[in-house]
Amino acid sequence: MNKQISFKEAVTILTLMLAVLGWGVIGFGLSPQIPVLTVIALLIFWLQIRGFEWEEVMKGISQGISTAIVPIFIFLLIGTLIAVWIQAGIIPSLMVLGFHLISSHFFVPSVFMVCSLVGLAIGSGFTTVSTVGIALFGMGSTLGINPALTVGAIISGAVFGDKMSPLSDSTNLASAVAETDLFDHIKNMMWSTIPAFIGSLLFFFFLGQSNKATSLAGIAAVESSLRQHFSVSFWAALPIILMFACAWKKVPAIQTLFVNIFLSVAMIFVQNPGFKMQKLATLIESGYVSNSGNKT
Incomplete structure (x- = not known):
């Protein structure tokens, strides 16, 4: 200017x-x-x-929009991913598996650890919260855990993983602005991030002890409802494995989301051969709407 x-x-x-x-x-x-x-x-x-001059103003607006296009596009794809993951039974399968693997007494610190690892692997806190976080939140509600505490553990773990991941957009941007090596930047962040991680883990461990689990009958009722309305199977692990594989190969976020969405859509049509394209379009545009009748 x-x-x-x-x-x-x-x-x-x-x-x-x-x-x-x-x-x-x-x-x-x-x-x-x-x-x-x-x-x-x-x-x-x-x-x-x-x-x-008006031309200068428009140039500034164009530059600002161009910077935000990729994050906005990723947010749109994440919304689609959440919808097809639910319809394909991926998130319900995670919930059912979690009911059998995670004890309610250690649920909150487990949530923090899981979200930290997933965020670290995929480099996106928003994706972690929107996918695995949804499943963990549903499990916490069923187990009678304080929703605020569950959400805190989910977001804290996702933010930690995002911050320390070499695949994170914000971490790469910070190192680029500082004109330093990416992994040197991550190593320097460990001086403050690792103590915060340990302190948070201890905090969630002790605070989570005060929660009491709901009855086994309540968990069984939710699990029965999930199995009745969704396809719950080990095949649900395929999109999750694919996401970790793409992260390991350092595939960009947009390509990773597209491939995962296509695989999830294919699973939907395999599970429901009569599934209509119009219904898929509505699912992508408006998200998944539950008709199970189970409020939990």
Whole structure:
């Protein structure tokens, strides 16, 4: 740009933008779209007052959008992945397996460890929360674990795995901005991240002891409902193995998600030969809607 903005002015404008966003979303309870559009309009108006040419403003908008395109595309694919994973019985199968493997007394620290390992392998905290996290949350609800504690363990583990993964977009971006080697960057983060990991694990271990499991009859009822409405089998492990294999081979996130979605869709049609393409389109567009009648 031809014109320069001082650091003080930039901080002032950023503070005002955040204030407008917070005022709209928190103060008035509006959906984020309206405050965001308001901030964009005010920002463009301010740039015009400062004497910036319209071409410069449009160039800045284009650059900002181009930076966000890939993350937005990944978010869309993750939404599709969640829907087809549920329909194909992958997440229900994880829940059923977890009922037999994880003790309720050690459930919370187990959730933290599992999400940490998955996040570390695939390099995406959002994907971890949206796939394995959903299954673990459903298990926690059935076992009578405090939902807030379960969510805390899921998100904490996913964030740790994402932060320390060489496949993470944010970790790669940070090392690129700092102009340092990726693995040197990860090693330096360990000085603060490893103590935080150990402290969190101990925290979830002791805090999770105060929870009591629900009756075995309640777990059996949920498991029966899952088996009745979904295809629960060891074949559900295929997409998960594929995701870990892609992570091991350092396949980019978009390709990994596409391949996993195609495999999951193929499993849906194998399990339900009469499954209609229209229903698949609705599943991808609107997500999975349960009709099991079981609120848990």
